Amino acid sequence: MTQRLFMKGNEALAMAAIEAGCRYYFGYPITPQSDIPEYMSRELPKLGGEFIQAESEIASINMLLGASATGVRAMTSSSSPGISLKQEGISYMAGAELPGVIVNICRSGPGLGGIDASQADYFQAVKGGGHGGYHIIVLAPSSVQEMYDLTMLAFDLSDIYRIPAMVFGDSVIGQMKESFVPNPRPRRELSPKDWVVRGKGSGAQRVVKSLYLGDGELEAHNWKLHGRYGVLKEKETRWEEFLLDDAELVVAAFGSAARIAKSAVMEARGKGLRVGLLRPITLFPFPEKAFRAVTERCKKVLTVELNAGQMVEDVRLSVARDADVLFYGRPPGAGSLPTPEELLVQIEKNY
Amino acid sequence: MRHDVFIAGFGGQGVLLAGNLLGYAAVTEGKNVSFFPAYGVEKRGGAAMCTVVIADDEVGSPVVGNPTVALLLNQASYDKFVCRVKPGGTCIVNTSLVDTAGQVRDDIEFIPVPMNDIAVQLGDPRMVNMIAIGAYAAKTGAIRLASLEEALRLTLPERNHKYIPANVKALEAGAQTCQ
Amino acid sequence: MHQVFKKPVSLKDIQTHFCPGCHHGTFHRLVAEAMDEFGVQERTIGVASVGCSVFLYGYFDIDVVEAPHGRAPAVATGVKRARPDSFVFTYQGDGDLAAIGTSEIIHAANRGEDITVIFVNNTTYGMTGGQMAPTTLVGQRTSTSPYGRNRSKDGAPIRMAELLAQLEGVAFSARVAVNNPKNLMDAKRQIKKAFRYQVEGKGFSFIEALSSCPTNWGMDPLSANERVGSEMCSYFPLGVFKNDSGL
Structure with a gap:
C-alpha cells in the first residue's frame, strides 16, 4: 500500500x-484556493512544466485554452468571482471541444461575498x-481523498469526451487536512489526440475553433455536443449510496x-430513524436514475445544500412523480455552515 | 472508535499546530483523521480554532457543532465555546488564563490545567499547546504520546529537531495533569 | 520562362472575403511571405482573433486556434509555453487588441512571450459595421460616434506600437503601412524582422499595421488608401519604436 499522507x-x-x-x-490568486497555484508554482518547474500567474482569470482560462489546443494536459483553478470571469473561456473551450480541468473552490456570494464555504455556484x-x-463535466469531491482521486478522473473524462x-x-x-492515499494514476485507454494543433508539418491543416457559420453547421455541431452529454449520462454518472435499502427518508447532498x-x-x-444518504459525485451528469430508483420505494427526499436551494431542482426533476422533495439550506457566509446537530434536527422534523 | 476535539485560543498559542500534530499522530497510528481549521465569524480578530476528528473507520463530518472534548486556551474561547461542549463531554481549560468562576454547566467534566504556569516552569512559555495536547491524550486515550512524539519528528524540519525533547517534556507534563 | 511573382506557399489559393481596397489581404500576403522565407509554415500555430481577421484559417495553410475576443495573446501564451518549438503569431484588429484585449496584450508583451503579434489598425470595428474603435481618430465619424470622436468624452486614439515599446518585455515594435510601394517594401522588411526575433528566440515582437477600411469609412478604395497616408500616418507615425537586438 502506498503510504498515507495528511494534507490539505x-x-x-x-x-x-x-x-x-x-x-x-x-x-x-484568490482565497480560498491559493494553495493550488502555490503548490503548482513550486512543483511544476522541477518537472519541466510551466506555471504562469496570469494577469487575470480571463487570461488564465485562455492560456489553458491555448495549451490544451496543443494536446497537453493543463489546469486552472479559482474561486467563485474568478470562475465568473473564466466563463467566457469555458464557453469557447466547450464550443471548440477542448479538454481542460477547471477547479472552483467555491466561496460565498453574490459579488465579492465572503470566503466561507459555499455551494452557491451549483447552477x-x-x-x-x-x-x-x-x-461541462462537474465532479464534487467530499473528502481530501476524493479531491485527489476525482482530480485524476477529471483529466481522464475531459480527454475522453473532449469536454x-x-x-x-x-x-x-x-x-x-485529512489522511488519504495518493493513488497512482489509473490506467485508462485514451484515444490519440489527432485534432490538436502542433504545426501542420507535412499533413493537412488543423483548426481548433467554435465558429460555425455555414448553413446547418452550427446546429449539427450542437447536436454532436449534446449527443456526447447523453453518452456521459449513460456511462459516467457517479454517486454514493449510504443506508438507502430500508430508508424512509433520503437525504440528498x-x-x-x-x-x-x-x-x-x-x-x-442511532436514534432508530431509518434515514439514508444519496450523494451525487458527478453533478453533471446528474445521477437522475439513482434518484428515480430510490424514490420508487422511498417517497421522501430532504435535499441539503450550502445555498438557498439549487441542486434541489435537479432532484425534483429526477425523482419518481409521487415523491416529496424537501429542502434545507442556508445562504452561505460567515457563521452559516450547518453542523451535523443542526441537520439532525431537520431530519427529525421531516422524518 | 471516534474522537472529536475542538481546540481554541488566540493566535500565537499554537492552536493550529496542536491540531495538525494530533492529525499527523493519528495517521501514524493508521487511523483516519480530519483537521478542519477555523470556521465561522470567530476566525477574525486573532482567534484561532480547529476541529480534529480521529476515527478507526469513517471520520464523518469534519465540522462538529457540539464537540465531545474542547481544549479552551484563553478566556475569550472559554466564554464563547464552553456552552457548545456536548453534554457528558469534557472541557480541558487553561486555568492560567481562564477564570471559570461563575460557570454554570454541571453536565460536563472540567479539567483545569494551568498550562502557562506549567510551561513557564518547564522554561518555555510557548509550550502551552503541547501541554494541552498531552492532557488531551492522557484524558481521552484518543492518541498515544509516542505517536505525538513521532509526529513531531515527521512534521518539524530537520533543523528544528533539537526542540523535540522540550516538546516531548511538555507533552508529558500535560499528560501528568490527567493521570 | 522565369517566374517573378507567385502566391506564397503559406497562403491558400482562395479568394478572400475582404472588401475591395482593404489592406488585410496585403498584410496576409506579407505575413505569409515572411513565413515562407523563414520556412516556418509547418511548425506555425496561428492564433485568430475576433473581427475581420477571424477567418485566418481560411486563408493561411497553417494550424490555427481561434481565440475569444481580445484574448489571442493569452491563448498564444498557452500555445507557445506548451509547444516552445512552434512558431506562434496572433493576428488581431484594433477593437480586439486595443480595447477588449488590452490586459492580455500588455501582459503577454510584458512577460516577453516569444511570440509575434500582427496588429491591424484601421481606426474602426470593421466586422461589426464600423463602430468607434480605441484607434478612431478625433473627429472621425463612425456609427457610434455620429458627431465625430470627441476627445474630451472618448479620449484620444491609442498608439499601441509606442505604448508597448516602453515595456521591458518587448523586443521589437514597429508601425508599418502598405499604402504605397515604398511603405509596402518597408512593411515587408519590418514583418520579417519581427518574425526573425521569434525564429531566433529573441523575444516578443509587435507589428502595428495601418490599414484602410473603405467600406466603413464610406470611401472609395483610392481615397481610403490616401487617408492612410495622410490622416493616419500623421497621428500614427510609421517607424521602429523598439529594436532590442538591432536586427
Whole structure:
C-alpha cells in the first residue's frame, strides 16, 4: 500500500493533477484556493512544466485554452468571482471541444461575498455557466481523498469526451487536512489526440475553433455536443449510496454538505430513524436514475445544500412523480455552515 | 472508535499546530483523521480554532457543532465555546488564563490545567499547546504520546529537531495533569 | 520562362472575403511571405482573433486556434509555453487588441512571450459595421460616434506600437503601412524582422499595421488608401519604436 499522507484538500488536488500528467497551470490568486497555484508554482518547474500567474482569470482560462489546443494536459483553478470571469473561456473551450480541468473552490456570494464555504455556484457549474447552451463535466469531491482521486478522473473524462471538466469544492474540502492515499494514476485507454494543433508539418491543416457559420453547421455541431452529454449520462454518472435499502427518508447532498449530512444520518440511525444518504459525485451528469430508483420505494427526499436551494431542482426533476422533495439550506457566509446537530434536527422534523 | 476535539485560543498559542500534530499522530497510528481549521465569524480578530476528528473507520463530518472534548486556551474561547461542549463531554481549560468562576454547566467534566504556569516552569512559555495536547491524550486515550512524539519528528524540519525533547517534556507534563 | 511573382506557399489559393481596397489581404500576403522565407509554415500555430481577421484559417495553410475576443495573446501564451518549438503569431484588429484585449496584450508583451503579434489598425470595428474603435481618430465619424470622436468624452486614439515599446518585455515594435510601394517594401522588411526575433528566440515582437477600411469609412478604395497616408500616418507615425537586438 502506498503510504498515507495528511494534507490539505487543495494540496492533494494539486498533487493529483501532477500525477495525472498535468504540466501546465495558469491561474490568478484568490482565497480560498491559493494553495493550488502555490503548490503548482513550486512543483511544476522541477518537472519541466510551466506555471504562469496570469494577469487575470480571463487570461488564465485562455492560456489553458491555448495549451490544451496543443494536446497537453493543463489546469486552472479559482474561486467563485474568478470562475465568473473564466466563463467566457469555458464557453469557447466547450464550443471548440477542448479538454481542460477547471477547479472552483467555491466561496460565498453574490459579488465579492465572503470566503466561507459555499455551494452557491451549483447552477453556474452544471447548467453551462457561460453563453451558448453547453455543459461541462462537474465532479464534487467530499473528502481530501476524493479531491485527489476525482482530480485524476477529471483529466481522464475531459480527454475522453473532449469536454472541459470542473472539480467543484469549497473551503471545507479545500482547507481541511485529512489522511488519504495518493493513488497512482489509473490506467485508462485514451484515444490519440489527432485534432490538436502542433504545426501542420507535412499533413493537412488543423483548426481548433467554435465558429460555425455555414448553413446547418452550427446546429449539427450542437447536436454532436449534446449527443456526447447523453453518452456521459449513460456511462459516467457517479454517486454514493449510504443506508438507502430500508430508508424512509433520503437525504440528498453533495461535497462538504454531504459530509456533514452523513454524520447527521448516522446520528439519526442511532436514534432508530431509518434515514439514508444519496450523494451525487458527478453533478453533471446528474445521477437522475439513482434518484428515480430510490424514490420508487422511498417517497421522501430532504435535499441539503450550502445555498438557498439549487441542486434541489435537479432532484425534483429526477425523482419518481409521487415523491416529496424537501429542502434545507442556508445562504452561505460567515457563521452559516450547518453542523451535523443542526441537520439532525431537520431530519427529525421531516422524518 | 471516534474522537472529536475542538481546540481554541488566540493566535500565537499554537492552536493550529496542536491540531495538525494530533492529525499527523493519528495517521501514524493508521487511523483516519480530519483537521478542519477555523470556521465561522470567530476566525477574525486573532482567534484561532480547529476541529480534529480521529476515527478507526469513517471520520464523518469534519465540522462538529457540539464537540465531545474542547481544549479552551484563553478566556475569550472559554466564554464563547464552553456552552457548545456536548453534554457528558469534557472541557480541558487553561486555568492560567481562564477564570471559570461563575460557570454554570454541571453536565460536563472540567479539567483545569494551568498550562502557562506549567510551561513557564518547564522554561518555555510557548509550550502551552503541547501541554494541552498531552492532557488531551492522557484524558481521552484518543492518541498515544509516542505517536505525538513521532509526529513531531515527521512534521518539524530537520533543523528544528533539537526542540523535540522540550516538546516531548511538555507533552508529558500535560499528560501528568490527567493521570 | 522565369517566374517573378507567385502566391506564397503559406497562403491558400482562395479568394478572400475582404472588401475591395482593404489592406488585410496585403498584410496576409506579407505575413505569409515572411513565413515562407523563414520556412516556418509547418511548425506555425496561428492564433485568430475576433473581427475581420477571424477567418485566418481560411486563408493561411497553417494550424490555427481561434481565440475569444481580445484574448489571442493569452491563448498564444498557452500555445507557445506548451509547444516552445512552434512558431506562434496572433493576428488581431484594433477593437480586439486595443480595447477588449488590452490586459492580455500588455501582459503577454510584458512577460516577453516569444511570440509575434500582427496588429491591424484601421481606426474602426470593421466586422461589426464600423463602430468607434480605441484607434478612431478625433473627429472621425463612425456609427457610434455620429458627431465625430470627441476627445474630451472618448479620449484620444491609442498608439499601441509606442505604448508597448516602453515595456521591458518587448523586443521589437514597429508601425508599418502598405499604402504605397515604398511603405509596402518597408512593411515587408519590418514583418520579417519581427518574425526573425521569434525564429531566433529573441523575444516578443509587435507589428502595428495601418490599414484602410473603405467600406466603413464610406470611401472609395483610392481615397481610403490616401487617408492612410495622410490622416493616419500623421497621428500614427510609421517607424521602429523598439529594436532590442538591432536586427
